[in-house]
Amino acid sequence: MMTPEASALPRSPSGTRHPGDPRPRGRAWPLAAVAVAFVLAQLALAVPGTGLGWDEAVYVSQVGGNAPPAYFSAPRARGISYLVAPVAAFTASTGVIRLYLALLSGAALLGVLWLWRAVLPVRVLALAGTLFAGLWVTLFYGPRVMPNLWCAFGALAAVGCFLRAVAPPGRGRRDRRAAPGLGAAVAAVTLLRPADGLWLALPLLAAALLVPAWRRLAPPVATAAGLVLGAVPWVVEAYTSYGGLAARLHRAGEIQGTLGWYFSVDDHVRALAGRTLCRPCDVAWEHPWTVLWWCVLPLLVACGLAAAVRAGRxxxxxxxxxxxxxxxxxxxxxxxxxxxxFLLPAYALLALPAAEGVLAVTGAVRPARRRLVAGLLAAVFLAHLAVQYAVLDRAVGYSRSVRAQFTGVAAALRGLGVRPPCTVTGREYVPIGYYTGCSSRQPRGHDGSITEAGLAELARHRPLAVVVHAGKAPPAYAAGWPVTRLPSAPGWRAFDAYVSPGARPGTG
Known part of the structure; x- marks a missing residue:
């Protein structure tokens, strides 16, 4: 075990540099290479032909895009809308939004890995970045208007800044930017997903208070301040739009299925086959081979923890x-x-000890067999990437079908005279409204922002489309309206649209 005096030196006897020394270790080009590869993989595999899903349409519509703002339910936070606003405010092009986010996510990956250079060797960071960026879920959400990947980057930044803020100073000056960076990272995560911000802050606050060597004022203050500042917009909106903080929390819990004690590990296992949302997750366990990496991850993390302790990290x-x-x-x-x-922030952080574990396994082999073991590990990793690509292809294929479905439906509705200013209600009302350029309203469910009588009154002044499953009866107020069977993409159930008599087909 290192003595306090030894820990204050910029390098330990084993040759590793202490996190307190802000000087970087090693050349940074491997980190840049990982980030560039991440961007290129997104552009080639996850971007072409994809459309905005339900949640994305909600977030984009808040700051521009193709339609009026969709109903913003209680659990949501506006951080991701702010992130995409610089582009969505000027264009509704899904391709441009995807390109912007792909480039930005690559820059974010490089930035957080760069931040860790004062804590871990570049070889560990490059491998950790490769492991994380190679997951299908990371590639899929890189160019998407969803907050979870950005919470992952924020969590990585927060833990890295925390370690730099609490480490004893080396020969150089203390890293004075670490504590403000910690606060900013926690605030960003909280702005994106308040619950994630809380669960990120708790272990950092506990570590700052319980570990004697880390008891400094700045880290816990920065963490708490970041949590509070990041939560302010969500709390203020609770009072302005949801009847108070308690009411918003209660409603958020209802929408999320009433929070409580559940064992959802098996649900996450099933979702790894490419289900972007498994709710309810009572489906068969498809493609068990997609879960192998999940089973190996704890073993790599355990090996990495042991190796990191031996190396002074x-x-x-x-x-x-x-x-x-x-x-x-x-x-x-x-x-x-x-x-x-949901687990992207955890995967991002676990990639660090997992990378330590992979390098430890390679380094523990006799030099004569090291090339053989490295080759076997490379082969296993390529097989892992092949599995990830197969799952990614499935998820992206569904996203492409979303675009085909809703662009076709939107074109048909516009042909029926449903043009802005207009409203869509019923099945898939949010994405259909977004693609058509209409507002989306619903008298029940998560929305409940209008009554059926209100919709009937709305139909007197603007085109209103009520979308139902093919053959199903519409609400009573639309029973006498003209009905049209809407086009459906392969794999999609057909819809009927009941369009208010005030709509004028073929008019602009």
């Missing part, structure tokens, strides 16, 4: 693992459904 590996466990806990044990994106 144990604090970084342990804190990353504990924080990952905190971020994963609510999704595995308090919510009764699963979505792979």
């Amino acid at each position: 144990g604090t970084a590996a342990v804190l990353a693992t504990v924080t990952a466990a905190s971020l994963a806990f609510p999704y595995l044990f308090t919510i009764g459904y699963a979505a792979p994106r």
Whole structure:
């Protein structure tokens, strides 16, 4: 074990540099290469031909896009809308939005890995970045208007800044930017997803208070301040739009399925086959081979923790693992459904000890066999990437069908005279409204922002389309309206549209 005097030196006897030394270790080009590869993979595999899904349409419509703002339900936060606003305010092009986010996510990956250069060797960071960026869920959500990947980047930044803020100074000056960076990272995560911000802050606050060597004023103050500042917009909106904080929290819990004690690990296992949302997750366990990496991950993390402790980097590996466990806990044990994106912050942090584990396995082999073991590991990793690509292709294929379905439906509705200013209600009302350029309203469910009488009154002044499953009866107020069978893409159930008599087909 290192003595306090030894820990204050910029390098330990084993040759590793202490996190307190702000000087970077090694050349940074491997990190840049990982980030560039991440962007190129997104542009080639995850962007072409895809459309905005339901949640994306909600977030984009708040700041521009193709339609008036969709109803913003209680659990949502506006951070991702702010992130995409610089582009969505000027164009409704899904392709441009995807390109912007792909480039930005690549820059964010490079930025957080760069920040960790004062804590971990470049070889560990490059491998960790490769492991994380190679997951299908990371590639899929890189160019999408969803907050989870950005929470992952924020969590990585927060833990890295925390370690730099609490480390003893080396020969150089203390990194004075670490504490403000910590606060900014926690605030960003909280602005994106308030619950994630809370579960990120808890282990950092506990570490700052319970570890004697880390008891400094700045880190816990920065963490708490970031949590509060990031939550302010959500709390203010609770009072202005949802009847108060308690009412918003209650409604958010209802929409998320009433929070409680659940064992959702098996749901997340099923979702790894490419289901972007598994709710309810009572489907068969398809393609068990898609879960192999999930089973190997804890073993790699355990090996990495042991190796990091031996190398004098144990604090970084342990804190990353504990924080990952905190971020994963609510999704595995308090919510009764699963979505792979929920665990992205945990995967990002676990990639660090996992990378330590891979390098430890290679380094523990006799030099004569090291090339053979490295070759076997490379082959296993290529097989892993092939599995990830297969799952990504399935998820992207569904996203392309979303675009085909809703662009076809929107074109048909416009041909029926449903043009702005207009309103869509009924089945898939949010994406159909977005693609058609209409507002989307619903008298029940998560929305409930209007009554059926209100919709009937609205139809007197603007085109209103009521979308139902083919053959199903419409609400009473639309029973006498003209009905049209809408086009449907392969794999989609057909819809009928009841259009208010005030709409004029073929007019602009």
